[in-house]
Structure formats: C-alpha cells, structure tokens
Amino acid sequence: MHKFRSHTCADLRKANVGDIVRLSGWVHRVRDHGGILFIDLRDHYGVTQVLADPDSPVFADVEKVRSEWVIRIDGKVLARDETLVNSKLPTGEIEVFIQDMEVLGAADELPLMVFGEQEYPEETRLRYRYLDLRREKMQENMKLRSDVVASMRKRMWDKGFREYQTPIITASSPEGARDFLVPSRLHPGKFYALPQAPQQFKQLLMVSGFDKYFQIAPCFRDEDPRSDRSPTDFYQLDMEMSFVEQQDIFDTIGPVLQGVFDEFADGRKVDAYADWPQISYRDSALWYGTDKPDLRNPIKMQDVSEHFRGSGFAIFAKLLEQEGTEVRAIPAPKGGSRKFCDRMNAFAQKEGLPGMGYIFWRDRKPARMLRFKEFLTMTFEEIEEHDPAYSKELLAEGAERIKTAASAGDSERAEFLFDAYFGPHEAAGPLAKNIGPERTEAIRQQLGLGVGDAAFFLGGKPKAFQRVAGLARDVIWDETPKDPEDENWRARFAFAWIVDFPIYEQDEETGEIDFEHNPFSMPQGGLEALEGDPLNVLGYQYDLACNGAEILSGAIRNHKLEIMFKAFEIAGYDEAEVRRRFGGMAGAFHYGAPPHGGCAAGIDRIVMLLAEEDNIREVMLFPMTQRAEDLMMGAPSVPDNAQLRELHLRVIEPEA
Structure with a gap:
C-alpha cells in the first residue's frame, strides 16, 4: 500500500465496504458522540467520515487530534446505517473505522477556522491565506479559475491560435496606469518596467509574421485598488490577429467567451453570441x-x-x-x-x-x-x-x-x-x-x-x-416590483460590445487635448479624420461588458506611421518623443506592418462573475490588501544597504 493513501477522501463508495484503506488529510472537525469519536477527514478532493471507539487500538491517539492536524489513517470501510446516510456527501453512504493512525503534521491554535465558513476581517484572511484557502468555497473558486484558464487555452488552440510568451522585464510604456519600475544593476540610474500589458510585443509579433497569437498573460499595474481590480497584478487572455477588421475580432473571441460561460454557468442563462448588441460609447x-x-x-x-x-x-x-x-x-x-x-x-x-x-x-x-x-x-x-x-x-x-x-x-x-x-x-x-x-x-x-x-x-x-x-x-x-418573468433576472450573463470610443478628451481646466483611451487605436477615417475637431475622432476600439463589469478591451491597431505620428502630435507628443517612447514599434512599422488588431479578456473578472463573487480577491490565490501589501510575505519590504549600493540607489524618506 502507498505510504500515505490508497484513496482520496472523495473516492470511497458503498462498493468499498469491507476494504482496508489508507487515507491522508486534514482533520476538518471532531465530534464526540457518547465515547465514539467521529472525524471528518478532508483533502483537496472531498470529505470522508472516519471514526474510532474504545475498541480501536489507537483510540487514545485519536482523542488528541484537533482541527487542521494532518493525519494518516488505516481502517476498514463500513456501511452507514440507512438513517445516518449523508446524501450531501459523495462518500455519505460509508465511514471508515480507524485501525491505525499517524500524525503527519500537528497544528497550533488556529487564528482562522476552516470549518464553518465564518466571516473574518480581510487582514486576517490575507495574513493567513494558506488557512483561508483551505476553506471549501476558496478551494472551489481556485479550481474554477484553473478550469476556466484550461478551457480558454483549449478553445484558442481550436481556433487556430498558438501561445507565445512575451517578456516580463521590459521598458516603461504609458498604458494608462503607473508602471512598476525595476532598477538595473548593470546600468546604474536606468530602470526596467514590469509590463502593464504585452501590447507592443504582440503587435511586433504581427509585424514578425505570426498571424494568430494568444497568451495567458500576467500584467502589472500600480493602481488604486477596487473591488473588481487588483492593485498590483492580474491575468488576461491576450490575443492578436493580422489582416482583420473589428468584426473579425468579435467573431473570433465572442464564441470563445460564450463557450467558457456556457461551460461554467452552472444552470444560469448565457446570452448567445449572436444576440450580443453593439452599443456606441x-x-x-x-x-x-x-x-x-x-x-x-x-x-x-x-x-x-x-x-x-x-x-x-x-x-x-x-x-x-x-x-x-x-x-x-x-x-x-x-x-x-x-x-x-x-x-x-x-x-x-x-x-x-x-x-x-x-x-x-x-x-x-x-x-x-x-x-x-x-x-x-x-x-x-x-x-x-x-x-x-x-x-x-x-x-x-x-x-x-x-x-x-x-x-x-x-x-x-x-x-x-x-x-x-x-x-x-x-x-x-x-x-x-x-x-x-x-x-x-x-x-x-x-x-x-x-x-x-x-x-x-x-x-x-x-x-x-x-x-x-x-x-x-x-x-x-433592483428595488421595484418585477413581472414574473423577471423575478430570476440575476441568473443570467448578459453581454454587450461597447464600440466607437472617442480617442481624445479635453481637460476642462487647461483646455489641453490628451488621449482618452488607447493611443494605439486606429482612428475611424484614418489620417483624414485627424484633420478635424479631435473631440469628434472615434477609434476602432471596443470593450465587452458583462453584468456591469468590463471583461474585455481591444482595438484595431494604428499600423501606419504617418497616422500614428499625427495622432500623437494632436495629444502633444512630437515625432521624436514617439520614437523615444515607442522606438521598437515605430522602427518595425518602417518594414511592412500588416493591418492587425486584438483584445485582452480579464481572467480574474470573468472568474469573479462565474463564481458569483463581489470582490476580485476571492478568486485570486495570493492577492494584496487594499493598501497593496502582502501581509503574509511581508511585501513591500525595505532593502538593506548592500542591495541599495549595488543598485546605486538612495531612499529619500517621505516628509512627515
């Protein structure tokens, strides 16, 4: 028999009655019923009830175990009395009589109980995230997330896409949020940046002749936190295609996302892709x-x-x-x-x-x-x-x-x-x-x-x-009376494409023109459109909304240098500044850039909707707090003087 288990805690059924088995897992809870000790033994897969009475050779040892101890038990599978069958558990028709036990990992007094799904302050949950993640709801959320990512990957491969990995350490690039900067040891005074998105690299892949790209991409943005946004990092289903128009992007990614929602909707209605309206911004x-x-x-x-x-x-x-x-x-x-x-x-x-x-x-x-x-x-x-x-x-x-x-x-x-x-x-x-x-x-x-x-x-x-x-x-x-057909209105995923975004906005105080949305979007009407009032210029840019959340954003890209330079000039960036900031892409566009476009779908938000959670931290393994702190790992931390000297950095303390 295997050293730790012959079965998982979800495997045993009535057909196993009489078998000698070995299980390992966490003590979910202990109940004393008149001298008989019942333990709900839990692993990643499920729960099995095990028991010991004074006739068990290890009864005295079983009496010592407490919640969240990790134990191994050997025992005999018994059928439960029909009146004691637990129909809520797959293993509810059986129980295991403990004949031998080994403590694999004892636990101290718990700062956070796993059994019972009690509410705890966010600070406590994140400081002891490894305990929080043991809870059934969190286990299910993380399994759902993993399954959603696997489904996305399969569906993209089935659409003829290949997955390519783009760099994590790159140059700083304005994407609408603050960069996380990384100091360079070999180049004192210079900094890399963690990518806010693979935007430029995926466009360069199209220039390189790769017709269809996708990636489950980590993105890093130094942002103020919200319930639907992480303050540091997130993951997206990133894709790009060559020789496409806006509708081609919709017809590619729309069925993929509908398929993902269909697969994990759990009985809720999913609007068919053909019925997703296109609504102007x-x-x-x-x-x-x-x-x-x-x-x-x-x-x-x-x-x-x-x-x-x-x-x-x-x-x-x-x-x-x-x-x-x-x-x-x-x-x-x-x-x-x-x-x-x-x-x-x-x-x-x-x-x-x-x-x-x-x-x-x-x-x-x-x-x-x-x-x-x-x-x-x-x-x-x-x-x-x-x-x-x-x-x-x-x-x-x-x-x-x-x-x-x-x-x-x-x-x-x-x-x-x-x-x-x-x-x-x-x-x-x-x-x-x-x-x-x-x-x-x-x-x-x-x-x-x-x-x-x-x-x-x-x-x-x-x-x-x-x-x-x-x-x-x-x-x-939400608060007014509903007709009967609307009573269950929440049990639905309703989608809408938001299109025709304005490229520019005007600061009311200064009157200056700046980009309102993605600066790399192709303006509708091309160069001619940029000759008129900038506030009337619309871009081939689009979002996908679902149940009040933005779950996707994308655009047909501006792949012509003369249009790109003019678009940035209107926002106050001359050609030299554009080449300085986006030199790799500007240089590549000199050598034959195909028309291309793409989008990125937010994995965290999609899983949040499918899991019916209101906070994105409920579907992320190790999220930061509202103050962008990792209480468990102690980040951000203070570097020691040797590290600072090696990087040629000094820390200036903020004024009181």
Missing part, C-alpha cells in the same frame, strides 16, 4: 450612465432636455442655458409612489448630488369615463361638472387649447392635449406642477410610462452626474 453613457452596462436591467435613460428648456422649473431651465448641459430621465416602471420617490431622492443626496427631481403618474379615475370625441361636443360647464376636483384654471386652459387645435384641423395635437389635461395618467410631484400637463405628458409618452410608474431627473454636464444616474438606474431596477 456615447449611447451607452446616455442609456446606462456607464460604458460597462448591466443589460439584465432593461431600464434605458433618455435625454429629455427639450421638455425642460424654457419651462417653469427654473433650476433645469437656467441650467440648460449653459453649454454642454443636459437633463436626463431615468424611467422607473412600477416606482410610482411618493415614498419610493423620496427614497431615491435621498439616495442621490447620499451620493453627493443635491437630489433628483421626479414625476410619478397615478390614475385620474373620473377622466376614464370621458372620451375625446364626446369632449369636443361638451361645454365648459359640462367638462367642469365631469371632473370637479380639477383646477379651474388648468381646466379652462386645457379645454381652450384642445378645441383650438381641433378647430385648426390638427387632430393629432388635439388628442395629445386631451391626454395631457384629461387623460387617465395624472402626473404628480413638484416637477409636474412646475412644468405643466403638456410637458409632463410629452415626457411620459417619450419614456413609455403609465399609471403606477415614475421618472427621475438629473441635470448638468453629463460627466458630473452620469455615474450617479447609472447607480440610480440599478437601484431602481
């Missing part, structure tokens, strides 16, 4: 308040500025006199109660805005009896008698405007006015009173709302409020 910001929308939420925001321009609501009317301002509406189906509207207003204030305006629509019951055609034949007194609760001033105003439009032969306008003043949808709330029935009805019709619905309004320069608008959209969908 501008529309995504307008409709969803973000460039990574969650399409499981069907609510679309709309620009309703025209309904407030020159209106009686002075705040929005004056705001719209300023250049670059808008008023956007967030529809809230079934959100039409004052209590909910007040709650959403408080939400906006909590997020740092003055509040949100709102309108909600309720049933104007008496008006339901009134029909447009009979209204045209009624006198004012008859109309007033029909709806005595209505404001006489509005009643008179509405009746006059409706009959004037009808007399002029504009029946469409007359019917609209009738709906505004006397229709079944009565608008309520401070905004409705300020802007009047016609504007509120126009808003209702534009948004497609009805009785029991509401709309919320935010105004100003979109960049100042659209983040909160996007969050409010999610809160509204």
Whole structure:
C-alpha cells in the first residue's frame, strides 16, 4: 500500500465496504458522540467520515487530534446505517473505522477556522491565506479559475491560435496606469518596467509574421485598488490577429467567451453570441450612465432636455442655458409612489448630488369615463361638472387649447392635449406642477410610462452626474416590483460590445487635448479624420461588458506611421518623443506592418462573475490588501544597504 493513501477522501463508495484503506488529510472537525469519536477527514478532493471507539487500538491517539492536524489513517470501510446516510456527501453512504493512525503534521491554535465558513476581517484572511484557502468555497473558486484558464487555452488552440510568451522585464510604456519600475544593476540610474500589458510585443509579433497569437498573460499595474481590480497584478487572455477588421475580432473571441460561460454557468442563462448588441460609447453613457452596462436591467435613460428648456422649473431651465448641459430621465416602471420617490431622492443626496427631481403618474379615475370625441361636443360647464376636483384654471386652459387645435384641423395635437389635461395618467410631484400637463405628458409618452410608474431627473454636464444616474438606474431596477418573468433576472450573463470610443478628451481646466483611451487605436477615417475637431475622432476600439463589469478591451491597431505620428502630435507628443517612447514599434512599422488588431479578456473578472463573487480577491490565490501589501510575505519590504549600493540607489524618506 502507498505510504500515505490508497484513496482520496472523495473516492470511497458503498462498493468499498469491507476494504482496508489508507487515507491522508486534514482533520476538518471532531465530534464526540457518547465515547465514539467521529472525524471528518478532508483533502483537496472531498470529505470522508472516519471514526474510532474504545475498541480501536489507537483510540487514545485519536482523542488528541484537533482541527487542521494532518493525519494518516488505516481502517476498514463500513456501511452507514440507512438513517445516518449523508446524501450531501459523495462518500455519505460509508465511514471508515480507524485501525491505525499517524500524525503527519500537528497544528497550533488556529487564528482562522476552516470549518464553518465564518466571516473574518480581510487582514486576517490575507495574513493567513494558506488557512483561508483551505476553506471549501476558496478551494472551489481556485479550481474554477484553473478550469476556466484550461478551457480558454483549449478553445484558442481550436481556433487556430498558438501561445507565445512575451517578456516580463521590459521598458516603461504609458498604458494608462503607473508602471512598476525595476532598477538595473548593470546600468546604474536606468530602470526596467514590469509590463502593464504585452501590447507592443504582440503587435511586433504581427509585424514578425505570426498571424494568430494568444497568451495567458500576467500584467502589472500600480493602481488604486477596487473591488473588481487588483492593485498590483492580474491575468488576461491576450490575443492578436493580422489582416482583420473589428468584426473579425468579435467573431473570433465572442464564441470563445460564450463557450467558457456556457461551460461554467452552472444552470444560469448565457446570452448567445449572436444576440450580443453593439452599443456606441456615447449611447451607452446616455442609456446606462456607464460604458460597462448591466443589460439584465432593461431600464434605458433618455435625454429629455427639450421638455425642460424654457419651462417653469427654473433650476433645469437656467441650467440648460449653459453649454454642454443636459437633463436626463431615468424611467422607473412600477416606482410610482411618493415614498419610493423620496427614497431615491435621498439616495442621490447620499451620493453627493443635491437630489433628483421626479414625476410619478397615478390614475385620474373620473377622466376614464370621458372620451375625446364626446369632449369636443361638451361645454365648459359640462367638462367642469365631469371632473370637479380639477383646477379651474388648468381646466379652462386645457379645454381652450384642445378645441383650438381641433378647430385648426390638427387632430393629432388635439388628442395629445386631451391626454395631457384629461387623460387617465395624472402626473404628480413638484416637477409636474412646475412644468405643466403638456410637458409632463410629452415626457411620459417619450419614456413609455403609465399609471403606477415614475421618472427621475438629473441635470448638468453629463460627466458630473452620469455615474450617479447609472447607480440610480440599478437601484431602481433592483428595488421595484418585477413581472414574473423577471423575478430570476440575476441568473443570467448578459453581454454587450461597447464600440466607437472617442480617442481624445479635453481637460476642462487647461483646455489641453490628451488621449482618452488607447493611443494605439486606429482612428475611424484614418489620417483624414485627424484633420478635424479631435473631440469628434472615434477609434476602432471596443470593450465587452458583462453584468456591469468590463471583461474585455481591444482595438484595431494604428499600423501606419504617418497616422500614428499625427495622432500623437494632436495629444502633444512630437515625432521624436514617439520614437523615444515607442522606438521598437515605430522602427518595425518602417518594414511592412500588416493591418492587425486584438483584445485582452480579464481572467480574474470573468472568474469573479462565474463564481458569483463581489470582490476580485476571492478568486485570486495570493492577492494584496487594499493598501497593496502582502501581509503574509511581508511585501513591500525595505532593502538593506548592500542591495541599495549595488543598485546605486538612495531612499529619500517621505516628509512627515
């Protein structure tokens, strides 16, 4: 028999009853049932219940074991009584009577319990990550991650790609985040950098004649941490192709990712690749308040500025006199109660805005009896008698405007006015009173709302409020009643391509133009597009969003030197600076560069979605803390003086 085990702790079944077996693993928990000791023995594969009673030759030794000791046991497989079968365990029909035991590794008192899945502070979990990783949920997450990477590799090979490894030590390159610099011993005063991405190398591979490249690539960025972003390093499925257009990239990587999600969705619905919409960056910001929308939420925001321009609501009317301002509406189906509207207003204030305006629509019951055609034949007194609760001033105003439009032969306008003043949808709330029935009805019709619905309004320069608008959209969908078919809306993976990104942005304070997104993207329209307003230049650049997370980013690359130099010139970099920063790529483009493009999919985020985790650290083996520290290994650490001298470095202490 093998020195440590004949079976894993997941192997044994009823067919093994009577066998003499050897198991090794961790003591998951110990239970004393009237002098009989039961141990749940755990290894990477599963759990087997083993037991000892006073008749066992090693009973005294078994009494000493504690949680997380590593032991080896020899014993006989027994069938459990039918009333004691554990249907939740694959090994639940059997147990092993211990005949011999060896302690392979004793454990001190634990700072973190493995059994029970208790909650612990993040600092404790990361300091003792080797214990945290023993927990069932973490084991499953890491197995899932490994399986996802293996699936990605297989699917890319099946698509005709080969995997190539690019350098880890390279030159510093602006990719949108800070580099991690590595001092050179052989070249005092000079530094290497850890790559933020294999961007330049994979483009150089295309220039080198490799038609299809992929890599499970480590990337290093000195970034501020977020729940969906590591502050130091991450992994991506990186790919590049030659002689392709944007749609070719989509048609290659889209089915790969759909296949991965299908494989690991665990019963959740995965939108078919053919149904993934392509949404412009501008529309995504307008409709969803973000460039990574969650399409499981069907609510679309709309620009309703025209309904407030020159209106009686002075705040929005004056705001719209300023250049670059808008008023956007967030529809809230079934959100039409004052209590909910007040709650959403408080939400906006909590997020740092003055509040949100709102309108909600309720049933104007008496008006339901009134029909447009009979209204045209009624006198004012008859109309007033029909709806005595209505404001006489509005009643008179509405009746006059409706009959004037009808007399002029504009029946469409007359019917609209009738709906505004006397229709079944009565608008309520401070905004409705300020802007009047016609504007509120126009808003209702534009948004497609009805009785029991509401709309919320935010105004100003979109960049100042659209983040909160996007969050409010999610809160509204999350908290309002659902139709039966939407009750299980979370159990779905919904994808959207975000396209037509602007290449440039303007600093509001300095007026300077800089790259808003990837500087290596080919501008739509080529060199000619760069002759006009830079803020109107769009790139062949794209992201893939899934359930509110960006899981992929890519572009068709700018492979023509004259376009590349012009694109950088607009952002303030002359040709000499471009050659200094990107000399390898600029030099290569002199010798025949094919049209090429690619993308990178974030493995950590994809696994986070599949594992239904809210924090990326739950799917990484040894992540850093929020402060970018490794508490377990003690990184970052202070180098000793000999190391600093060898690297010709001095440390300047920060000022207090």
